[in-house]
Amino acid sequence: MSDIERQLEVELHRVLDPISATPIPPRRSAGNRTAARTVLGGAGAALTLKLLTGVAVAAAAVTVAGAATTGSINPVIWGQQVSQHVADCKAKLTDGQHGIGDCVSDFSNQHGQAVASDARHHGNPSGSANGHGNNPNANDHAKNKNKGRSTQTKGASNGQDPTDPPVHATVTLSPQP
Amino acid sequence: MASIEQPPGEAKPAPESYEPGSEADFERLYRNSYRRILGTLITLVRDRATAEDCAQETYERAFRHWKEWRPEASAEAWLHRIAINVAISDRRRQKLRQAGELVRRLGRPGAGPDPSVVAERSDLFQAMKKLPPKQTAVLVLRHYHGYSNREIAAALGVPEQTVASRLAAARQHLQAVLGRR
Numbered sequence: 532m533s534d535i536e537r538q539l540e541v542e543l544h545r546v547l548d549p550i551s552a553t554p555i556p557p558r559r560s561a562g563n564r565t566a567a568r569t570v571l572g573g574a575g576a577a578l579t580l581k582l583l584t585g586v587a588v589a590a591a592a593v594t595v596a597g598a599a600t601t602g603s604i605n606p607v608i609w610g611q612q613v614s615q616h617v618a619d620c621k622a623k624l625t626d627g628q629h630g631i632g633d634c635v636s637d638f639s640n641q642h643g644q645a646v647a648s649d650a651r652h653h654g655n656p657s658g659s660a661n662g663h664g665n666n667p668n669a670n671d672h673a674k675n676k677n678k679g680r681s682t683q684t685k686g687a688s689n690g691q692d693p694t695d696p697p698v699h700a701t702v703t704l705s706p707q708p
Numbered sequence: 709m710a711s712i713e714q715p716p717g718e719a720k721p722a723p724e725s726y727e728p729g730s731e732a733d734f735e736r737l738y739r740n741s742y743r744r745i746l747g748t749l750i751t752l753v754r755d756r757a758t759a760e761d762c763a764q765e766t767y768e769r770a771f772r773h774w775k776e777w778r779p780e781a782s783a784e785a786w787l788h789r790i791a792i793n794v795a796i797s798d799r800r801r802q803k804l805r806q807a808g809e810l811v812r813r814l815g816r817p818g819a820g821p822d823p824s825v826v827a828e829r830s831d832l833f834q835a836m837k838k839l840p841p842k843q844t845a846v847l848v849l850r851h852y853h854g855y856s857n858r859e860i861a862a863a864l865g866v867p868e869q870t871v872a873s874r875l876a877a878a879r880q881h882l883q884a885v886l887g888r889r
Contacts (some may be wrong), residue, residue, distance in 0.1 A: 535883050536851065542832045543852040547747040555742045558735065559764040560771075 726783050729775035738767055741784045744853060745791050751833075751848045752795035752841050754802060762798055766791040785855075785863030792845045792864065799841060835885040836878075843878035846871055 613635075620634035724740060726733040745766060749759040769790050770777075777786060836844055842864075849855040849863065857875075861868040 533879070535879050535886070538832060538886075539836075539847065539879075539882065540851045542830060542836075543751070543848065546830075546833055547750060547852060550743050550747050550750070553743070555739060556760070556764075558738050558767055560768070 724783075725779065726777075728777045728779065734771055734774050737783050737787070741787055742767075744784065745787055747852065748788060748845065748848050749791055749795055751836060751844050751852075752792065753798050754837070758798060758802075762791065762794045766794050769794065781862065782859070785859060788845070788849065788863050789865065792841060795845075796841050831886060832882065835882050838885075839878055839881060843874050843881070846874045847878050850875060 616635060617631065620631035623634065624631065724736070726737055742763065746759055746763045749762045749766070750756060753759050753762055766787060770787055777783065836847065839847075845864070846860055849860045850857070855863065857868050857871045860871045864871070
């Protein structure tokens with residue numbers, strides 16, 4: 532046995548032998564594990580981090596989309612403006628016409644573009660300094676919604692306001708043979 | 709060929725038999741092996757409290773797979789394998805924590821030495837703790853618990869030759885560290 536091996540054994544016994552005199556604690560069961568440790572350690576930490584990142588990204592997306600639509604980063608103002616336009620759109624509906632989706636969608640489109648263009652005129656080519664009006668996705672979403680959809684389909688499904696009276700689409704049934 | 713003889717002066721306990729899945733047997737295994745598992749973990753992690761925590765985690769993980777354990781393998785060797793993996797995970801977490809602590813302690817004096825760790829402050833012990841955990845583990849299994857290279861290989865699920873090369877690398881590193889002082 533080499534010197535280093537002998538030295539190593541002596542050292543390990545010096546440090547670890549006293550452990551044999553210590554009492555054995557009761558075994559911890561999985562249920563005793565603290566919630567904090569589960570969340571903060573190992574796979575829990577990774578999942579928590581991913582979850583928090585997802586929430587942060589979603590919150591940022593909502594803020595940008597809301598700001599792009601209303602021109603303000605204050606959510607109270609978003610609510611007021613959207614409520615106002617929903618009411619206006621409802622008022623514009625003629626008798627027998629259903630669905631205000633297109634009307635509300637037009638508002639978001641126009642306002643988003645106006646805010647973005649305003650930001651560019653103020654020497655901010657990207658339009659991002661004030662955090663609104665530059666969300667191409669928000670506008671594109673609104674545009675894409677209109678693509679390939681008839682007004683009737685929209686009014687009968689996604690574009691319908693929850694406060695609208697129930698839509699009874701005219702369904703023509705061909706007689707069964 | 710790696711040596712498989714026992715280091716002199718080491719007396720390993722006779723292997724006990726356990727029934728996989730039996731809670732009573734697992735409790736007996738816990739009582740029989742806890743101190744040795746804790747001893748291994750103390751050399752692998754930064755302090756005694758962490759080693760105790762890792763030991764408990766080792767038994768939690770082991771209990772979850774207790775039904776799958778096969779009696780052909782040594783139960784204690786199996787526990788050592790789990791313990792080493794737990795210690796490696798703890799070292800990773802520790803690296804992440806250190807960054808946070810550094811920011812938190814900025815501008816404040818560090819805490820004084822913990823009396824419970826003063827005994828572990830020898831040059832050799834500290835040098836051993838700085839080795840990669842897999843190298844430290846083979847040193848402890850070989851030079852403290854008295855496992856043969858073959859048993860260590862079975863416990864860690866690696867070839868015997870890997871055990872021999874890890875031992876050689878660890879000894880060489882320790883020799884170099886101690887030679888510099």
